[in-house]
Amino acid sequence: MQGDNGFTNSQRAEVLIQALPYIRRYNNKIVLVKYGGNAMINSQLKEQVMEDLVLLWLIGVKVILVHGGGPEISEMMDRLGKKVDFVDGLRVTDAETMEIVQMVLTGKVNKSLVTMLESRGGRAVGISGVDGRLIKAKQRDPRLGFVGDVTGINIDPVKDLLEKGYIPVISTVGCDSDGNIYNINGDTAAAHIAGALGAERLLLMTDIEGIRADKNDPSTLIPELTASEASGLISDGTVDGGMIPKVKCCLEAIGAGVRNVVIMDGRVPHSILMELLTDEGAGTWIRGE
DSSP, X not given: OBOTTSOBHHHHHHHHHHHXXXXXXXXXXXEEEEEOGGGGSOHHHHHHHHHHHHHHHHXXXXXXXXXXXXXXXXXXXXXXXXXXXXXXXXXXXXXXXXXXXXXXXXXXXXXXXXXXXXXXXXXXXEEETTGGGOEEEEESOGGGBSEEEEEEEXXXXXXXXXXXXXXXXXXXXXXXXXXXXXXXXXHHHHHHHHHHHTOSEEEEEESSOXXXXXXXXXXGBOOEEEHHHHHHHHHTTSSOTTHHHHHHHHHHHHHTTOSEEEEEETTSTTHHHHHXXXXXOSXXXXXXX
């Protein structure tokens, strides 16, 4: 008997059996997904990402979602007539811009993701890096205003949510001891949070399929690297431009205790399940030595 998608019941059963070793591997393990930027723009793909996360949660994976929202912030600033300025690729964040960042990230984007997870059968709670002083931060550069660097992580709020069976959905703003709130790079925040948890895997979803041996040739995707090999690709110029901070975040996460980090293409439908539940994977896997 065939279903609407052309698969027989026997074929469906075989797919589940083949996934069993991977389900066993990740059951009760922590997997942190960083999701944001251009990978969040397509609404259909966003829905599929939420479906992937709920499925993992239902089979016993401890899922955490860390999100950005750069395009949404820029859109809101444009609607409010606020000019968007960048210095060295980083958004200049004055006090008014920081209010917009909080409104968009911790409000609109965070709660919409929570709603999507809940509507697909998950149990999710949205928090920001300010809640429980989860992300401790300091000002990076006075020229950038309220752009922060991570100085520490209080992981207790995330652990509490995981222990109670929730999917934590975290927006990446942080604060200092004086109560100043800062905009934090999403990849950096994800690396620190994953490290503090000793996560089994960190998935960085982006708009490129992974690390390429030739940055202009998608067919040269490198499926697997050690941390030292990845560092060497930065040194020799193979990794350049916007991929440098992303790869450095991967190395930082591994140095902090994350077992495996994957840079993967968020534009591919169900890429999270492909990465975790198949042999082929869906990006560049960076592991410790």
